[in-house]
Amino acid sequence: MDETIPYDMxxxxxxxxxxxxxxxxxxxxxETLMAPLQALEExxxxxWEDPEFQAERLALLRHYVGRATPLYHADRLxxxxxGAQIWLKREDLTHxxxxxxxxxxxxxxxxxxxxxxxxxxxxxxxxxxxATATVAAKFGMQCDVYMGREDxxxxxxxxxxxxxxxxxxxxxxxxxxxxxxxxxxxxxDWVATCEDTFYIIxxxxxxxxxxxxxxxxxxxxxQEARAQMLKQAGCLPDVAIAxxxxxxxxxxxxxxxxDDDVRLIAVEAAGHGLDxxxxxxxxxxxxxxxxxxxxxxxxxxxxxxxxxxxxxxxxLDYPGVGPELAAMLDRGELExxxxxxEEALEAFQRLTACEGIIPALESSHALAAGMRIAAGLRSxxxxxxxxxxxxxxxxxxxxxxxxWLE
Amino acid sequence: MNxxxxxxxxxxxxxxAALVGYLTAGDPKxxxxxxxxxxLARSVDILEIGMPFSDPMADGPVIQxxxxxxxxxxxxxxDVFNLTASVRRHHPExxxxxxxxxxxxxxxxxxxxxxxxxxxxxxxxxxVDVPVEEDDLWGRHLQxxxxxxxxxxxxxxxxxxxxxxxxxxxxxxxYVSLTGITGADMGDITGVQQKVAAIKQHTTLPVCVGxxxxxxxxxxxxxxxxxxxxxxxxxxxxxxxxxxxPEAAQREIDRRAQAIRNGLMR
Numbered sequence: 001m002d003e004t005i006p007y008d009m010x011x012x013x014x015x016x017x018x019x020x021x022x023x024x025x026x027x028x029x030x031e032t033l034m035a036p037l038q039a040l041e042e043x044x045x046x047x048w049e050d051p052e053f054q055a056e057r058l059a060l061l062r063h064y065v066g067r068a069t070p071l072y073h074a075d076r077l078x079x080x081x082x083g084a085q086i087w088l089k090r091e092d093l094t095h096x097x098x099x100x101x102x103x104x105x106x107x108x109x110x111x112x113x114x115x116x117x118x119x120x121x122x123x124x125x126x127x128x129x130x131a132t133a134t135v136a137a138k139f140g141m142q143c144d145v146y147m148g149r150e151d152x153x154x155x156x157x158x159x160x161x162x163x164x165x166x167x168x169x170x171x172x173x174x175x176x177x178x179x180x181x182x183x184x185x186x187x188x189d190w191v192a193t194c195e196d197t198f199y200i201i202x203x204x205x206x207x208x209x210x211x212x213x214x215x216x217x218x219x220x221x222x223q224e225a226r227a228q229m230l231k232q233a234g235c236l237p238d239v240a241i242a243x244x245x246x247x248x249x250x251x252x253x254x255x256x257x258x259d260d261d262v263r264l265i266a267v268e269a270a271g272h273g274l275d276x277x278x279x280x281x282x283x284x285x286x287x288x289x290x291x292x293x294x295x296x297x298x299x300x301x302x303x304x305x306x307x308x309x310x311x312x313x314x315x316l317d318y319p320g321v322g323p324e325l326a327a328m329l330d331r332g333e334l335e336x337x338x339x340x341x342e343e344a345l346e347a348f349q350r351l352t353a354c355e356g357i358i359p360a361l362e363s364s365h366a367l368a369a370g371m372r373i374a375a376g377l378r379s380x381x382x383x384x385x386x387x388x389x390x391x392x393x394x395x396x397x398x399x400x401x402x403x404w405l406e
Numbered sequence: 407m408n409x410x411x412x413x414x415x416x417x418x419x420x421x422x423a424a425l426v427g428y429l430t431a432g433d434p435k436x437x438x439x440x441x442x443x444x445x446l447a448r449s450v451d452i453l454e455i456g457m458p459f460s461d462p463m464a465d466g467p468v469i470q471x472x473x474x475x476x477x478x479x480x481x482x483x484x485d486v487f488n489l490t491a492s493v494r495r496h497h498p499e500x501x502x503x504x505x506x507x508x509x510x511x512x513x514x515x516x517x518x519x520x521x522x523x524x525x526x527x528x529x530x531x532x533x534v535d536v537p538v539e540e541d542d543l544w545g546r547h548l549q550x551x552x553x554x555x556x557x558x559x560x561x562x563x564x565x566x567x568x569x570x571x572x573x574x575x576x577x578x579x580x581y582v583s584l585t586g587i588t589g590a591d592m593g594d595i596t597g598v599q600q601k602v603a604a605i606k607q608h609t610t611l612p613v614c615v616g617x618x619x620x621x622x623x624x625x626x627x628x629x630x631x632x633x634x635x636x637x638x639x640x641x642x643x644x645x646x647x648x649x650x651x652p653e654a655a656q657r658e659i660d661r662r663a664q665a666i667r668n669g670l671m672r
Binding site: 029 | 462507513536540558563571582584586
């Protein structure tokens with residue numbers, strides 16, 4: 001870990017005592033879970049204030065995860081794209097290949113500290129599942145990962161990786177058989193097992209304290225990027241951009257820039273188009289509702305039934321979004337953008353061909369919007385994009401879409 | 407005093423625990439659901455009408471499947487109110503509770519929801535995922551329309567939470583007898599008895615016990631120390647077993663309800 005990076009352990013922009021970010025967030029959970037959530041909240045704040053916990057967390061982030069991750073000036077891409085300089089925060093270079101491990105290291109340490117012998121997780125693309133299975137292997141914990149049947153099919157390599165790491169992957173057939181249903185099933189597991197089981201939620205959503213806790217564990221991304229921009233570019237970026245499914249990589253990158261004069265942009269999955277009915281853009285097209293323990297923007301029908309979503313990337317295929325992002329949008333702190341399946345795939349190929357970096361399809365959404373925005377800026381301006389993960393897991397999807405496979 | 411209070415008063419006079427029965431509205435489809443709800447209404451003191459939801463996080467496979475059947479058959483919130491109104495017309499003295507997840511009332515607007523529920527003839531509302539901390543948003547809307555606000559308590563509820571929850575509650579307290587989802591197996595009855603006694607330290611409201619009660623024997627055992635028992639999955643399972651034969655489903659619901667009811671005399 002780069003010793004010159006000032007990791008900030010203060011908790012700023014905190015929710016209220018009951019976990020509300022403005023009108024959003026809270027703790028809308030079954031009564032059985034209220035006691036374990038309270039215990040988790042107390043354990044998290046105690047650990048966060050404990051220098052030993054933080055020292056161990058930062059040491060693992062450095063020696064195990066491989067932080068600080070580089071900030072890379074994509075000079076060739078910038079030239080070909082025209083306009084502003086494009087900078088990539090290389091979360092794809094972390095151990096396990098995506099930003100998700102920042103959070104699972106933190107929650108894994110917390111689980112151990114609380115004496116839990118078993119961890120469970122939900123996963124969409126499988127990156128959070130892999131990151132959880134990895135930490136469970138390292139800490140010697142039993143691990144069960146819930147994954148929608150549809151995602152099990154389209155993210156096969158990650159399913160096999162989790163098995164190899166000793167985790168038990170449970171395919172979920174209920175509902176739409178995707179990420180939201182995996183989350184339902186993990187919650188059902190936790191309700192029955194909360195005494196000895198720690199639920200590692202993979203995004204900045206869920207009942208308090210998850211949105212705050214996951215943000216804090218991912219804030220290293222933006223804190224590093226901020227220091228690296230100052231050092232390498234000599235200034236802060238004009239724009240910081242991340243893709244948003246639940247919002248973990250977005251909050252990780254954007255949170256440390258909130259008190260700066262930097263445009264913060266969240267890119268949602270527009271699927272076949274924002275007006276096609278087949279997308280996952282809950283901030284752009286949703287309305288406030290209650291799901292999975294928090295009040296936030298949801299894609300739902302008139303009655304409040306949660307709708308199926310679509311995105312080429314399993315990691316963005318979620319009908320809700322972190323409550324803090326909902327609050328930031330309402331306050332005008334956040335700008336919204338979106339990229340379609342097609343645009344993401346184009347950005348995926350462009351970065352690969354132009355820089356020799358194969359991005360995850362999730363991150364490709366941020367790239368697509370980032371390149372579009374950069375093209376409209378001056379060449380002395382700077383666009384920072386979170387490259388939240390690498391694309392190895394997406395080979396099958398991409399090859400199929402390009403028609404390279406039967 | 408509405409029909410829920412009257413139901414408990416009646417049971418007290420008769421020296422028995424109340425039987426609270428649950429079915430999901432619109433399962434397996436609206437027309438059949440009406441006849442099933444009316445059948446169950448004949449044998450219970452209080453009827454819980456479940457509002458189907460796309461993501462029933464606290465429910466086990468049996469009630470999840472009921473929600474999925476109801477929604478797949480096109481059940482809307484307006485159908486839930488229509489079914490409630492129909493049950494009310496046929497059973498003027500029955501206690502009726504609408505039960506479900508927060509997003510359905512929230513999407514409609516809590517005030518509007520409370521108004522529609524009261525107009526349809528419901529006496530109380532139980533929302534699984536609104537704990538006492540988030541209650542301020544809900545309680546006054548329900549109260550304004552004369553609806554009881556029925557809370558859940560669980561084995562994990564601390565003394566402080568029991569106290570705070572009881573202070574906000576009306577109608578009755580629903581004690582979830584196991585740490586798990588609906589329809590799981592009920593554990594140790596002594597533990598349930600102790601917790602019910604602990605809750606009664608903080609409230610004069612009736613305390614009903616649910617989650618995991620399936621057989622007349624279990625019902626009888628729990629009825630000895632509680633004011634009522636809630637049976638859900640066992641009735642919903644009767645619907646699942648006879649999806650294509652509504653009359654058989656009716657007979658099975660009636661048979662199970664009678665058997666449980668007979669065991670409730672103290």
